[in-house]
Amino acid sequence: MSQTAPARSAGNGRAGREAYDLAAVLNIAVAAFNDHGYEATSMGMLAQRLGTSKSAIYYHVSGKEDLLRLALDRALSELELVLTKEMARSGDAGDRLRFVLRGAVEVLVKDLPYVTLLLRLRGNTEVERQALARRREFDRAVAELVEQARDDGSLRADIDARTTTRLLFGMINSIVEWYRPGGPITPERLADDVISVAFDGLATAR
Amino acid sequence: MSQTAPARSAGNGRAGREAYDLAAVLNIAVAAFNDHGYEATSMGMLAQRLGTSKSAIYYHVSGKEDLLRLALDRALSELELVLTKEMARSGDAGDRLRFVLRGAVEVLVKDLPYVTLLLRLRGNTEVERQALARRREFDRAVAELVEQARDDGSLRADIDARTTTRLLFGMINSIVEWYRPGGPITPERLADDVISVAFDGLATAR
DNA sequence: TATAGTCTACTGAACGACCGGTAAGTAGTG
DNA sequence: CACTACTTACCGGTCGTTCAGTAGACTATA
Structure with missing residues (x-):
C-alpha cells in the first residue's frame, strides 16, 4: 500500500540488530489512521505496513492508544x-x-x-x-x-x-x-x- | 446514547407486527457512522441503538455496505x-x-x-x-x-x-x-x- | 364462527475470521 | 553472558453474516 521506505535506523551504537525506531512506527501508524480512521485500523494492518509482526510493535509502544x-x-x-x-x-x-x-x-x-x-x-x-x-x-x-x-x-x-x-x-x-x-x-x-x-x-x- | 425515538411505522395495513422501516434504520446507521466512522461501526452497535438484534437489520438491508x-x-x-x-x-x-x-x-x-x-x-x-x-x-x-x-x-x-x-x-x-x-x-x-x-x-x- | 394457511418481521444461536494484547523463547550484537 | 529487538503461538472477545425457527397479524376456506 502507501508505504514509506522501511527507514530502519542504521546502527546507533547500542546492542541488538538494526531496528525500526519509534518515529518510523509512528509515521506508518499515522498514515494508516488517516486512511482508515483510528478505530478501524488494526495492529495487524500496522504490522503488515511495517513489514513486521504485531507483537514487534509492542516493543516500541505500550499499545494502540499510545500511538494515537x-x-x-x-x-x-x-x-x-x-x-x-x-x-x-x-x-x-x-x-x-x-x-x-x-x-x-x-x-x-x-x-x-x-x-x-x-x-x-x-x-x-x-x-x-x-x-x-x-x-x-x-x-x-x-x-x-x-x-x-x-x-x-x-x-x-x-x-x-x-x-x-x-x-x-x-x-x-x-x-x-x-x-x-x-x-x-x-x-x-x-x-x-x-x-x-x-x-x-x-x-x-x- | 444519541437515539431518536423508536419511530416504528404504525400499522400500515399489511401483515406482521409493527416494525422499523428502512428510513428509521438508515437514520440510526448514518448517525452511528458519523460518530465512529463507517469501518469502525459494528452491526451490533447499530442493533443496540435500534433496540433490536443484529440479524433483524438484515431483514431490511442486505448488509452493512448496503446501508452506506x-x-x-x-x-x-x-x-x-x-x-x-x-x-x-x-x-x-x-x-x-x-x-x-x-x-x-x-x-x-x-x-x-x-x-x-x-x-x-x-x-x-x-x-x-x-x-x-x-x-x-x-x-x-x-x-x-x-x-x-x-x-x-x-x-x-x-x-x-x-x-x-x-x-x-x-x-x-x-x-x-x-x-x-x-x-x-x-x-x-x-x-x-x-x-x-x-x-x-x-x-x-x- | 372456527381453523388452517400465508405472510411479515423478527429472535437466538452459531460460523469462521479477525481483534488488541500477552507469554515465552531466541537470533544477533557488544 | 547480558542486552536489544524481535519471533511464533496463543488468549478471550468481537466482527459481519447466515440460518432455522417462530410469534403475531392477516386471509381463505369450511
Whole structure:
C-alpha cells in the first residue's frame, strides 16, 4: 500500500540488530489512521505496513492508544508553539491574527499527516477527548484574536464572531484534504492565498 | 446514547407486527457512522441503538455496505439536483455560482448527517470509491462555474482556479463540523454569510 | 364462527475470521 | 553472558453474516 521506505535506523551504537525506531512506527501508524480512521485500523494492518509482526510493535509502544496519543501530542505542540511567538503576542490585533493564521497553515503543511489525524478526531476515547480539549483551547485563543480585530475595526462586524472564526478555520483546515507538498503550489504561496482569500474575498478588487 | 425515538411505522395495513422501516434504520446507521466512522461501526452497535438484534437489520438491508450505499446515494442525489435547476444553468456565471453555492449550503443543512457522511469518505471500499467519483463530478461542475466567473471578470484571477474552488468548498463543507439546526443562525442567514465571506472577505468593506 | 394457511418481521444461536494484547523463547550484537 | 529487538503461538472477545425457527397479524376456506 502507501508505504514509506522501511527507514530502519542504521546502527546507533547500542546492542541488538538494526531496528525500526519509534518515529518510523509512528509515521506508518499515522498514515494508516488517516486512511482508515483510528478505530478501524488494526495492529495487524500496522504490522503488515511495517513489514513486521504485531507483537514487534509492542516493543516500541505500550499499545494502540499510545500511538494515537504520541501522534496527537506532536500536532498540538506544533500548533500551540505558534501562539507563543512574539508576533502572536504583541502588536495590532489584525496583524497578530494574520501571523497566527499563516503559522497554522505552515504547521499544517509541515506536519500534514499529524494535523490531519487531529482534525478528524471524533472524541470516542479519553485520549481523543483530551486532544480535542487542547484543540478547542487553541481555537478559543484564535477566536479571541478575531474579536479583538473586530473591535479594532479591521474585521467586518456584520457577521457573528463565532461564525467568522468557524468559516476561517473551515477554509484553513480543509487544506489537509487536498494539499500535497511537492506540487506546483509552495507552502508560502498557499499561506499567502489563504490569508488573501479570507480577508479580501474571491470577488474582483473593487 | 444519541437515539431518536423508536419511530416504528404504525400499522400500515399489511401483515406482521409493527416494525422499523428502512428510513428509521438508515437514520440510526448514518448517525452511528458519523460518530465512529463507517469501518469502525459494528452491526451490533447499530442493533443496540435500534433496540433490536443484529440479524433483524438484515431483514431490511442486505448488509452493512448496503446501508452506506443508500445513505450516500441520498446525499449525492440532493446535491446533483441543485445543478439541474434553471438558475444553475443559465444567466451570468457569477450569479449561477452564487445560486449553486447557496443550494449546496441548503442541502448540507437539510440532510446534514447524510452529507457529513459523504464528506468524510476515505475511499476504502468500492461503494465509497463510486460515491467519491460522483462527488468529484459535482465538484468539477462547480469548478467550471468558477472558471467561467473568472473569465467574465467577476472573480479575481490572481489565484489559481483549483485553489479557489478548493478553499470555497473547504469553507462550505466545514459547516457540517459545527452547524446544528435549531440554533440562533437560520439556514438562510448561514447561506448569506457564507456567500458574503467567500466573495467579499472578512476585512472591513473598503 | 372456527381453523388452517400465508405472510411479515423478527429472535437466538452459531460460523469462521479477525481483534488488541500477552507469554515465552531466541537470533544477533557488544 | 547480558542486552536489544524481535519471533511464533496463543488468549478471550468481537466482527459481519447466515440460518432455522417462530410469534403475531392477516386471509381463505369450511
